[in-house]
Amino acid sequence: MVMLRKKVKELVLIDRMAKVFKTADPLVVVSIGDDVAVVQGDQGKYLLYTCDMLVESVHFKKNENFEKIGYKAMAVSVSDIAAKGGIPRYALVSVGLPPKRVDRFIRGLMMGMKRCAKKFGFSIIGGDTNRSRHLVVDVFMAGEVEKKNLVLRSTAQVGDLIFVSGSLGGSLKHKHLDFTPRLPEARFLVKNFKINSMMDLSDGLGMDLNRLVRSSRVGALIFENKIPQSSDSLGINSALYDGEDFELLFTLKSREAFKLLSQIKNSKEFKFICIGRITDLFDGVRMIKNDCRMLEIPWRGFRHF
Amino acid sequence: MVMLRKKVKELVLIDRMAKVFKTADPLVVVSIGDDVAVVQGDQGKYLLYTCDMLVESVHFKKNENFEKIGYKAMAVSVSDIAAKGGIPRYALVSVGLPPKRVDRFIRGLMMGMKRCAKKFGFSIIGGDTNRSRHLVVDVFMAGEVEKKNLVLRSTAQVGDLIFVSGSLGGSLKHKHLDFTPRLPEARFLVKNFKINSMMDLSDGLGMDLNRLVRSSRVGALIFENKIPQSSDSLGINSALYDGEDFELLFTLKSREAFKLLSQIKNSKEFKFICIGRITDLFDGVRMIKNDCRMLEIPWRGFRHF
Numbered sequence: 295m296v297m298l299r300k301k302v303k304e305l306v307l308i309d310r311m312a313k314v315f316k317t318a319d320p321l322v323v324v325s326i327g328d329d330v331a332v333v334q335g336d337q338g339k340y341l342l343y344t345c346d347m348l349v350e351s352v353h354f355k356k357n358e359n360f361e362k363i364g365y366k367a368m369a370v371s372v373s374d375i376a377a378k379g380g381i382p383r384y385a386l387v388s389v390g391l392p393p394k395r396v397d398r399f400i401r402g403l404m405m406g407m408k409r410c411a412k413k414f415g416f417s418i419i420g421g422d423t424n425r426s427r428h429l430v431v432d433v434f435m436a437g438e439v440e441k442k443n444l445v446l447r448s449t450a451q452v453g454d455l456i457f458v459s460g461s462l463g464g465s466l467k468h469k470h471l472d473f474t475p476r477l478p479e480a481r482f483l484v485k486n487f488k489i490n491s492m493m494d495l496s497d498g499l500g501m502d503l504n505r506l507v508r509s510s511r512v513g514a515l516i517f518e519n520k521i522p523q524s525s526d527s528l529g530i531n532s533a534l535y536d537g538e539d540f541e542l543l544f545t546l547k548s549r550e551a552f553k554l555l556s557q558i559k560n561s562k563e564f565k566f567i568c569i570g571r572i573t574d575l576f577d578g579v580r581m582i583k584n585d586c587r588m589l590e591i592p593w594r595g596f597r598h599f
Numbered sequence: 600m601v602m603l604r605k606k607v608k609e610l611v612l613i614d615r616m617a618k619v620f621k622t623a624d625p626l627v628v629v630s631i632g633d634d635v636a637v638v639q640g641d642q643g644k645y646l647l648y649t650c651d652m653l654v655e656s657v658h659f660k661k662n663e664n665f666e667k668i669g670y671k672a673m674a675v676s677v678s679d680i681a682a683k684g685g686i687p688r689y690a691l692v693s694v695g696l697p698p699k700r701v702d703r704f705i706r707g708l709m710m711g712m713k714r715c716a717k718k719f720g721f722s723i724i725g726g727d728t729n730r731s732r733h734l735v736v737d738v739f740m741a742g743e744v745e746k747k748n749l750v751l752r753s754t755a756q757v758g759d760l761i762f763v764s765g766s767l768g769g770s771l772k773h774k775h776l777d778f779t780p781r782l783p784e785a786r787f788l789v790k791n792f793k794i795n796s797m798m799d800l801s802d803g804l805g806m807d808l809n810r811l812v813r814s815s816r817v818g819a820l821i822f823e824n825k826i827p828q829s830s831d832s833l834g835i836n837s838a839l840y841d842g843e844d845f846e847l848l849f850t851l852k853s854r855e856a857f858k859l860l861s862q863i864k865n866s867k868e869f870k871f872i873c874i875g876r877i878t879d880l881f882d883g884v885r886m887i888k889n890d891c892r893m894l895e896i897p898w899r900g901f902r903h904f
Contacts, residue, residue: 317722331725336641347693349731388652388737404619417622420636426654432693434739
């Protein structure tokens with residue numbers, strides 16, 4: 295329960311936004327508080343809306359490769375849409391640009407954005423350009439998902455097994471600017487299995503798993519020796535708290551999990567790793583360490599405020 | 600033709616974006632280059648998407664009233680959607696916040712946004728909050744319009760009369776932070792008349808009328824003595840170039856215009872003023888001055904770069 299008492303300012307802010315902006319529109323399925331808003335669409339579909347802002351010297355350095363920033367700005371939203379089980383359709387991009395760097399923007403940012411759009415099959419259909427002292431890139435993305443394939447983060451069930459789609463930690467060294475959103479993986483999952491809950495790992499497993507169990511009103515038990523660490527990871531704390539992994543975190547019943555594991559046994563395309571199981575609400579998030587001690591995983595990780 | 604040769608950097612940028620991001624998706628009706636993207640929806644409707652970014656010390660001063668900034672951030676997008684003949688439905692907002700001013704944001708910005716949402720009947724369903732050195736507010740808005748009511752800026756016809764929905768100039772003194780998007784006016788127009796083209800005036804009549812005629816491949820002749828000036832206007836140049844008026848600029852056939860004028864003759868709700876007519880492409884935008892001289896209206900106004 296420790297994490298429930300911890301005050302993470304960003305989350306307090308989002309909670310207040312959710313309260314102030316509460317809507318009575320019956321077509322809104324998921325509103326503020328999740329990474330993606332979900333709205334009733336026609337023909338058995340939901341519409342998915344998300345936005346993600348990248349700010350110079352917060353999310354990237356001033357002299358970072360512009361092409362990669364453009365790619366990342368789009369990829370972050372693709373990852374959000376994928377984690378709902380959906381596909382990205384349209385993107386709009388607002389850019390705040392230091393006047394001296396307008397030309398570099400044209401060559402760099404746009405090429406990276408286009409690369410991402412091509413790779414994941416969506417169209418960039420609008421934008422707004424503004425003067426700004428430092429570079430700000432904000433991407434809005436609209437996607438869609440068949441109603442039966444929508445997965446939320448708030449629907450994990452006690453007894454579910456917990457999976458991640460790849461190795462964690464050390465992303466800020468290289469990977470964070472050039473990661474591959476797990477769109478094919480997520481679509482494979484929602485089309486073939488009953489996925490109970492899913493989200494993408496943007497702020498680190500430690501914080502994001504706490505988010506998932508908090509919104510599902512459950513707990514979680516994970517195993518240190520099961521958590522896959524990337525080659526850039528500096529140890530278990532790195533894998534738990536570095537953030538920007540952009541892997542999928544999902545849960546499903548054990549019977550479904552065995553079906554999944556047997557189907558991907560010989561797959562070179564997909565890798566899904568079981569790291570623990572969903573437990574009762576009052577357990578919070580706990581980890582069995584390699585020395586068999588039990589450790590509470592507090593709600594921390596990358597914080598904006 | 601002077602304005603066609605003028606290089607306005609922002610427009611060059613948008614042209615390049617339109618080229619780089621060109622989409623083959625047959626569902627996209629209007630893409631980059633307009634204020635609003637238009638996509639095929641179901642049930643006889645189009646979906647409208649727009650985004651508008653406000654940046655501290657470009658669009659507002661550091662110590663401006665936060666409630667008003669929140670209102671304006673939303674109202675700018677409402678104005679865009681209205682100018683397409685549509686209604687706003689959902690908004691998402693990304694905010695870059697200086698950490699020291701987070702609490703003022705909560706009290707101010709959100710209240711202003713909520714006021715706008717309530718006034719114009721849309722829901723705020725998502726957002727992203729980030730650390731930033733100066734305040735940046737980017738609003739994405741999704742709206743919809745019945746297919747028969749969609750109006751573009753690119754479809755003005757030679758012979759159309761040109762109207763505005765209110766007085767122009769001097770907006771930066773007071774009005775720009777507290778303007779009323781012309782949503783009921785636009786809906787009244789598209790429901791009752793055949794409006795050939797429409798846009799909202801954000802960068803000043805001089806620049807925006809040039810945009811309208813350029814995208815419609817026509818010209819325009821306006822009359823100085825017909826242009827309604829607000830009480831804060833400092834003269835005709837103020838009315839032409841100040842920007843941030845957020846009035847509607849629209850054109851319709853003269854027969855429709857007479858119908859419109861007779862319908863609103865005794866109206867206290869609506870005010871539409873005829874300021875000129877659409878002419879041939881090669882005329883550019885020209886104005887008959889009060890002393891009967893003819894003046895070319897060049898493509899200038901507020902520029903971001």
